[in-house]
Amino acid sequence: YPTAGVSSSAEAQPFYVNTPYGICLAHNGNLVNTEELMEELYEQDLRHINTESDSEVLLNIFAHELWTDKQTLTLTPDQVFGAVRRVHERCRGGYASIAMVNGQGIVAFRDPFGIRPICFGHRDTADGREYMVASESVALDALGFELDRDIAPGEAIYIDATGNLYTQQCAPSATQAPCIFEYVYLARPDSIIDEVSVYKARL
DSSP: OOSSSSOOOGSSOOEOOSSOOOOEEEEEEEEOOOOHHHHHHHHHHHOOOOSSOHHHHHHHHHHHHOOOHHOOOSSHHHHHHHHHHHHHHHHEEEEEEEEETTTEEEEEOOOOOOOOOOOEEEEEEEEEEEEESSHHHHHHHHHTTTHHHHHHHTEEEEETTOEEEEEEEETTTTTOOOOHHIIISSSSSSSTTTTHHHHHHOO
């Protein structure tokens, strides 16, 4: 179901754009300046939005900011973190996001207030270390991954196609202000969010 807009197959995540590289993005949260961003995307960035979904808006903002940096065949961590920094400057609201950049890697980032949860973990295999990003730690548990930590408010992580992990704080004034309803209602009780047990928080 969509985070905003209307419930339809057209607004089902993930969303995809072809340029640059080909990017597929899903996000949990809500942007509060969606209408303003839609106007900017059309009038300034020359991008067309097909739905009323703020996820499609977030994807196009990220894609545009990635494209406005120096364009190279291989994406660098500096390009990724620069784009996320500019996303934080433009977007307001709660967003825990993950994007797959075709042939390059995976990018995950969290809004500067850490409103929505997102974490990452790893598991070691015969082929090397694998990483996983999820909204809740229980998803990692189910697939045999060890929780590393939550992505901090304003932080981004980039896992390139060869499995290298890069992290960087991309919001200078980030602060922890999570949605309490994750602990009260939304999250599974056996999850751990921002080092707090959901079960213990409910007790």
